[in-house]
Structures are given as structure tokens and as C-alpha cells.
Amino acid sequence: MPAKLATTTCQRFLFLTAFGWMAATTRGDCLVELSFGHASPDSAIASLRMPGEITAKLTPWQRRLCDRLTAFAKGDDDDFLDVEIDTSAMTPFRRRVTEHCRKIHRGQTLSYAELAEKVSAPGAARAVGTVMRKNPFPLIVPCHRVLGAAGKLGGYSAPGGLETKRRLLAMEQAK
Secondary structure (H helix, E strand, O other): OOHHHHOOOEEEEEEEEOOEEEEEEEEOOEEEEEEEEEOOHHHHHHOOOOOOEEOOOOOHHHHHHHHHHHHHHOOOOOOOOOOOEOOOOOOHHHHHHHHHHHOOOOOOOEEHHHHHHHOOOOOOHHHHHHHHHOOOOEOOEOHHHEEOHHHOOOOOOOOOHHHHHHHHHHHHHHO
């Protein structure tokens, strides 16, 4: 994490989308965490792990992120590759898995084993699954595009679980 971000206070904000309430924590123009699929604002905020002040006055960068995520929830295509994410607390393995997962294009999937191979860790499918389960940037890091062996859905930690994962994959295939 750049030194400038280390001294910047985290901000939290909420917004409503077709996927329910989303909540995000940012530090400067960097995403620290994102949560989606919540039935209420309280549930969305409670899902965030990082402390921060809730803000109603969004920065231009936060507003653009909200707009992009809202459009994505309606079915628009966006790879979010330009969104800076805070990976400073991640191990090198977790960072590699996260970065490779970001490159899985809409409408495509990889298995946990294939993603493990891409990060030069053959045989580490379970470890990749753990990284996906703890992904603090769902949608931005599209962990819903990572499947179990033989195309099984595996798991999904967002509210709604596997039904949410099915919905995301079906939406992306429709395009």
C-alpha cells in the first residue's frame, strides 16, 4: 500500500442496487472491501470488517464506483480492472490468486485447480478455494467465476450463497 494511503482514514458508504444493498470501505481512491446482496443497510454495514466512518458525501471516485457497480448489477459489462484494491495485508500467494482471478473475463470460468496452476501452485486448489472464500472484493475480483472440479459450483460466501453465484453466472452468460 502506498505510504499516502497508510495515513488516510477509511470511509464506508452504502448504496442500493439490483443485487440489494452494497457497502464499501475505501481509503483514498483505493477499495479496501466490498459487500453486496444485503436486504438492509444495517446488514450491509455490519458485513464490513474494516473500521471507518460512514459518509453520505461521496468523493467523485466513490460515486463512479457506485455508478459502475449499480450498472453491473443491472447487467452491464465491466471488468473493474482499473479499480485499485488494497492487497497490502495479503500473503504473496493470496495476492497472486486475487490478481489472476481479476483477469477471468465475463462469461468465462476457471476451476480452483486451473487457477492454482495459473499461479504456479499446482495441487493448491483447496488453498485457492480459501482465498476465494475470503475475497474482500466480490464482483471486483470475480470469485463467482471460479468453480469446483467438473464444473460444480463449489461455494459462495455472499448473501444468498450458491443461488447468488448462479444468478451472477447466468447474467454474465446472457450477454
